[in-house]
Amino acid sequence: MLKGLSAFPLTPMSETAIDEVAFTKLFKRLVSAKVDSIGVLGSTGCYAYLSREERLRVTQLAVENAEGIPVMIGISALRTRDVLQLAEDAQRAGASSVLLAPVSYQQLTGAEVYSLYEMVTKSLSIPLCVYDNPSTTHFHFSDELHGNIARLPYVCSIKIPGVPQGLDIAKERVKQLRAHIPSDVTIGVSGDPYAAVGLNAGCETWYSVLGGLYPNVCAGLARAAIAGLSDEAESQSTRLKPLWEMFQRYGSLRVVATIAEMQGLIDEPSLPLPLQSLDETVRQELGSILIRLQNEFSLN
Template identity: 65%
Template sequence: MFRGLSAFPLTPVNETGIDEKAFVALIQRLVAANVDSIGALGSTGNYAYLDREERLRVLQLAIHAAEGIPVMTSISAFRTLEVLRLTEDAQRAGASAVLLAPISYQALTDEEVFSLYEQVTRSLSIPLCVYDNPGTSHFHFSDEMHGRIAELPHVSSIKIPGVPMESEAAKTRIRKLRMVIPSHVTIGVSGDSFAVTGLNAGCEAWYSVLGGLFPKACLNMTRLAQDGITDEAVRLSALLEPIWTLFHQYGSLRVVSAAAEICGIISSPSLPLPIQPLNQSAREHLKLILKELQSTEAFSSSFG
């Protein structure tokens, strides 16, 4: 399941609770597009703002609505004890895989992070994806650390935070990481603006925020890259540069939630406080971008 497009949908949530109906509608869009896998409760899925009971409920909804498409869920938490509890919940609920980032209030050492993955993999019976996301976890994986963790049982993929934008530099980055991990462990790129470059450089998967809302567009780019039609994949990604720019300016979570509201899939407010929605000026700009993308031949059936 750690190949192709793994779509990470938003979990619409505000101070009154989770909008379950809207969340299921988002999952149904992914099913209709036939994505390769679904990443429930990723960073865009607001896992960090939900308690254990809420996370289990969202996972159950995702699995039920996924119609057999594999569902991966985050088990990240501050304490190893809580990670192990979430691991148990995920396995009992029927998740196909788990996603783990080493998050902590106190800065973690390499040995503390390795110990976390070692303890979790002992209790697993399903695959694990290592979530390398220094922007939120503030832990920077070395290739040596990736190599050590990748040798643990059940570790099946690494979700890297992006690649160099220059093609040859990206290929060099992937080759370097590939040299220190087992052949069965795939490399998946996140950071949507880097995705096509990463896929063209040899990443097997795209762990996608935009794919969680607009799966058709992202699945098309993924298939083009997988089929070696690299120039067309690059061209389509370039057309999405206005969205990538907003992601970098405001964070992908705010942009995706605003886009889902603009498209009428979810209602406002859809983010947990203290996170504020996209400001009005940026929202109007996003509305124009979506309208323009919908009018292009390449994305006419993908946006909206």
């Protein structure tokens, strides 16, 4: 499990509530596109800004609408106590797997992070994906720590941040990490601009932000790479470069939320304050990019 395209949908919301209708609509687009799995309540799903009750409700909506597609639920929280509750909620609601990042307020030590995963996996009866995302957690895994955690029961995948650009060094990076972890634990790339090179370098999964909005486009790229058509995957990534540049400039969450707002898929504003989607000037730039891309291929 957890191979191919894992698409991460937004959780649209107002200041008072989740927009359940809009979330379900976004979610069903991924189901229709038959993505390999759906990552609900990841960073793109704004898990960190929601209450336990809201996270449970989103989980329930996802499981109800999944039509057999595996649903992975983000259970990260600052406090282990809360992670354990969220893990229980996700399992009871019927999640296929859970996703856990070592989010921090106080900087965490390696020993603390290992203990977190040890305690949580003890409470699990479904697979867990390790979420390595230093830009939001501010925790840096060593390969040794990845190895120790990957040997814990139920750990099935590691969601790594971007790989170094350039196929050879990316391959070297994946090989290096692979040497530390059991062979049945998959390595998945995130950071959409790095997806093609990451998959071409041997990552088995693409944990994708854009995939939560344009599942067909991203599934095409992932399938090409996994079929060994590395040039085709690279060229599909290259044509999305204007979007990757916007991701790097404004953060992928703000960009996909803004596109979804512009396309009328979700109401505006859709992000939890203090987060704001992009302003009028950037929207115009984004609008031009989308029109140009739509003229070249079907952006869906």
